Structure formats: structure tokens, C-alpha cells
Amino acid sequence: MESTSPPGVMPTARQNPFDPPEELRRRQRLGPIHRMTYADGDQGWLVTGFAAARATLTDPRFSVRPDRMRSPTAQPATAPAPPGFFLRTDPPEHDHYRRLLTGHFTVRRMKLLEPEIEAIVNDHLNAMELAGGPADLLKTFALPFPSQVIGELLGVPYSDRQGFQRNAATLLNADLTPEPRQAAVRELMAYLRDLLRHKRSRPEEDVLSGLAAHEGLAADEKAGLALLLLIAGHETTANLLALGTFALLANPAQLAEVRDQEEGAPAVVEELLRYLTIIPHVVRVAREDTELHGCPIKAGESVTVALSAANRDADHFTDPDALDLTRSTAGHLAFGHGLHRCLGQRLARAEIRIALPALLRRFPALRLTVAPEEVPLRSAMTVYGVRELPVTW
Template sequence: MTEAATRPVTLPLARVRPLDPPEDLARWREEDPIRPLAYPDGHQGWLVTGHAAARAILADPRFSTRIDLLHMPIPQRAAQFRSTLRRPGFFLRMDPPDHTRYRRLLAGQFTVRRMKLLEPRIEEITRDHLDAMEDVGGPIDLVRAFALPIPSLVICELLGVPYADRKKFQRDSAVLLSLDSTVEEVEAAMNDLLDYLDELVRRKRAEPDDDLVSALATDTDLTDEELTGVTTLLLIAGHETTANMLALGTYALLRNPAQLAAVRDKPEVVEDAVEELLRYLTVIHIGPVRAALEDVEIDGRLIRAGESVTLSVSAANRDPERFPEPDQLDVTRHAGGHLTFGHGIHQCLGQQLARTEMRIAYPALLRRFPGLRLAVPPEEVPMRTNMAIYGVHRLPVTW
């Protein structure tokens, strides 16, 4: 460990190249995969940039996700989180046994087998949006025409949320995920979304339908407030993450023509391509964060009880000790083991749904429009550096 690796750093967000993590992260990972991190509120905790260390911490029950124990590495994010996530049903920030109770109720709804049953409908939704794109013609914003509506419609149908109300929850979600939102703006957006979904939950209890919210309302002991919290998490996560992967993944492929051609022309590589894009792009780019419940030694570093640990998944997914030539996009690579969906008990519940949507959408888009290209210079595509989920704000394309 060098002397430089003992000095606290702050979490960088600025990127020299839009598809690569901030350059400091790679240098720090080479010096030491765990180093002191200065948090905006004055707390001194840790930054983890190595794959092995990040994976170990994610799997270790001695590290907590409880929001009341965490310090956040981004200004305002701690206050934003505390104002929104300390509510019943928000199991994302719970430890066992509370987390276990919610997770068990939901795990069976997102299995590989269930996602397989959804494939024909996802294919139909994708085809409909490609038809609409073809009718309108380019140039077009791929985020609004394709990447955002497909996962939004899928999660709406799965949960039983009216797709006609998408502007409301997409607007509120954008405020909740913006690093620039004030606490007051976050609270207003969250309350607006909760009020809307609380009314939905009550309707589902009175008149259940064939959807996930109705099933949870009739087959579990969740209170209205708990079910509203669960539905809020699933709705936001179910469209925002996949939407940004579809848009950012297409942008990455358009900048790598040989990789795009492989995804378009070789069905046998699509599954690996999805995993590689998840690894290479890592849209969860500023966390997660854990708090040590007791003194823990990881890689020779003593993390003391109460200290927060920020895991840079984007750096861990570019660790050359885990992925050879990690800064190269290679859609034929077997990229299993990436941490984009997390690891351990908090691993993303909807990961199989996201994979299914991407496996269907990428090749369908590229085969329908083999001449797809950016309609603006690459440097003019606005990146989501100011959002908790990375991606592009808009993606102007033509064909």
C-alpha cells in the first residue's frame, strides 16, 4: 500500500470519456482496492474499487443497508434518501429479518421461468414500438421512442399500473433520481407517487385483477402502506434501470461498429452481449453504500463499526484481476460475475426481467434498422452524470 492510498479522497463523478468510469478510480484501484473516503458530512469511511473486495462486502451480513446508519458520498443524497426511504415496504434499505420477509413474498414473481412466459408479450411490445419508429421515420430520440416506453409498459402490465399514467411516474422518478433535486423536491415527488399508488393499491384490494399488485394484495398480509412502498420500489426500478441500459447500450454499440454487427447478426452472442454491456457500462455508478455493524477486516484493512463503505461497482466491473482487458467492450466475452445487479441477499430482484428485455430489444432494434446511426456527433449526446442511474438523457438517431 502506497502512502497516497492512505489519504482520504472524495468520490469522483466527472468522466473524460462518457463510456468509461472516472479515471481516478482505475488509478486508485491499482494503488489499493480499499482506501479512505471523505464524505460530504465530515464522516471518514471507505471507498472500494476492487471486484473481490466489493463482492465480499456485498455478501457479508456484518454490513448493513439501513439508511439511518449510512453516510452518503454525494452531497444532498443522504438527506434525499432519509426523506424518502424510511417508510414501510421500502425493503431496499432494510436488513434481515425485515428484508427477508419482503424478499420472500416477491422472489417467486421474478424467476427465470416466469420471465420466459413474458417473452412473447415483450417481443410484441418491442415490435409495436419499432413499427411506430418506422412510421415516423428518423431522426428520432431513441430514449422516448424505444428505450423508455418498452420497460415502462412491461412493468406497468406486470404490476397492474395503468400505462396511461406513465408521465406522472416517469416525472416523479426523474426527480427522485436526480442528484440536483432539493430535499423539498424529492419529498414532493415521493408523496405524489405514494398518493397515486396508495389509491391504486386500495382499488386492487377492492377489485383484484390478474397482476402482481393484486396478487400481493389478496395473498399476503401486507398492509396498504407496505404494499404501496413495495409497489413504488418495483415501479421505479422496473423501468429506470432497463431504460437506461437500452439507451446507453445502443449508444455504446453505435460507437463500436464491430460489436454492433455481432449483436445484430449473431444470435448466439446476444446472451453474452447483454452481460458484457451490463458489466462495461454499469449504470449503477455511484454506489451502493454499506455500514459496518462491527469491526471487519477486508483485504488487510480494518473497517470499524459505524464506518460507511462506498462500493464503486463501475470500478469493480473494470478490475483487470477479474476481467482481462476490462476497458474493451467485447460482446463475445463471458462476463458472468459482474456486480451490476449487486451480490448477496440484496441482489437485484428484477434482474431476470431486465435481462429478458435487453436480450429481445437490442437485436430487434438493430435488425429492423441495420443502418441505425447517431443523428448528432457523439460528443453532443447528453449524458446522465447528474443522475443516480447513469445513461443518456436523449439519444438522437436516424437510419
């Protein structure tokens, strides 16, 4: 049932960089679903319980279309998504776009990609070692490594990374008004349309060449699909890797658990995903009057699913606030759930499983050069993480 918690916009202030905002946890202790006031004053709902979150994310009566949903942050409602950006589309449109890309992210394709991931990791670690410390781990390793991996998979030149990284950061900054974020989308779409035209005339063995040759898609649809893959393919892994390293530096016993393994075990990656949950929340909107765990949801009301809180639900996870890399946390919601579960989850898992142990083995004395409370956080970003991670070794 609905808690008696007072309504309020999505809390972002964190007492601990690895824990969800305390206000979210307070509301969670009062119940799994709460009334919430959105940025424009509209009334909606906040889901903090694990079971309620799963139910919301699998219920076809909830939509992801941005023209219907409210913004849970201080900024106005979500801007329209470009064509092909299927993260913000419902079936059957969503299914049509997703099917075009599923074959590029199968278990078999990711397994074949692992030697290339290992080589890219080693190249960046070699560059770090040659340059010497101190360094910003985000800038020197956590961001360039997945940017190169997704670039090679898609066929986006690594030399263009500064432009797409800058625009991706702008697009994901929830503190900004819609205008600069939409300007970043326009710039990225223009870049990708040009690149797709080039791929059509000079195809290679990459995802964009396949999209460029597809006769059933308009140019903007192809660019929108490429935009989603490019942004999600480097921002999520980069922030998980940097924040995960920070969390391990704060937990030396758990760090040794990762470093001493020949290769990151699946349980290690899954627990880091659950514990950190770098996509803090997602929003759905009710298509019709419905009910969720005893709460009446009206058609048109937005429901914010607090994934970070749900992944710390004590009714589902034992001792949820502890980082325990030896336990199994299968079924967590870090990649979402249901129809919109992250398409690139296998790639992200492979990258972290390979990169994190390699980093810690190469630099066994890795340590922060500032106090933990001085590490700047991306609290206002759609993808949570650190703005920089000053380290030496």
C-alpha cells in the same frame, strides 16, 4: 491494504461516456480500498477492487439501512426509505418482503413473459418507423418499452407513465436536495395506495392485485413494495438500452455482433452489463468494528462500493476496458451481489436480449445525429445513462 490516495467525495466526471470516472480508476490502480470523505465531512471508505467489492456485499456485518449511512455525493445523507422498500432494509425484514415477490420473477415466469415482451418491442418499433427519423431513442423506445412491460406485469396503467416517469427521475437525481426527492416519493406513494385500493376491489392477474389482497401487510408497506418494483423496473432497463445502443454505435464491429444474431446471446447481455454498469455504486455501513482486506473499519463508518470500477478490475477481467461481446463475463457485479442482488435481473436480461437485436435489425442504418461528445449524460443520477440519444436511420 488501504491506498495512500487522498480522501474525497465520489468522483462522477467521465472522460469517456462508457468508462468509469478516471479518478476512480486512478484510485483503483493504487489499491482496492481507500479512505473517503463523505458529503457531510464524515470519514468512511471507498472500495474499487472486484474481490473487495464482493466481500463487502456478502458480509452480514454491513447494513443497508439509510438512517445509518452517509451520502457519497455532494448532497446530504440518504433520506428515510418508505415502508416496504426492502432495498434499504436488513434481514429479517428484507427477507420477509423479498419472499413475497420472488415468485413473480422466476425463470419460468420470465420465459412465459417473453412473447409479450416481443410484442411490446415490435409495437414501439412500428411506431418509430411510422413516425420516421430523426428521433430521441430514449424518449421513443428505450424508456416507453420497459415502462409498458413493468406496467403490465405490475398492473400499472401505461397511460399513467408520464407521472411515474417524472417522479422516478426526480427521486433518482443525486444532484437534488432531499426535499424534492421526498416530494416525489410522497406523490408516487399516494398514487400507488390509490391504485392498490382499486386492485383490492377489482383484482386482475397482476402483481399489485396479489399485493392488494395480502392481509399481512399495511397499506404503506404494499405501496412501498410497489414503488421499488415500479422504479427499478423501468429506469434500469431504459438506461441500459439507451446507453448500450450508444456504445454499440461507437463500436460498429460489436454492433454487427448483436444485429446479426437472431436473438441476443446471453454473453452479449452480460458483457454490456459489465462494461456499462449503470448502477455506478452502492453504499453499506459497518454494524460493528471489522476488517476488510486488511483495513480496519469502525462501527458506523460508511463504505461505498464502486461497482463500475470493480467491473473494470484488471485483476479479475482480461482487458477490462474493451467491449468484447464474444467473451464470458459471468459473475460481474452490475446487478450487485449477495443478499441484495437485483430481484428483477431476469426480467432486465430478457428485455435487453430481445429489444436490442430487434432495434438494430429493424433500423440497420441507425446512427447518431450529433457528435458522440454532444450526447448529454446522466452523470449525477443514481442510475447512469443518457438524458437523450438523438438518432436517425
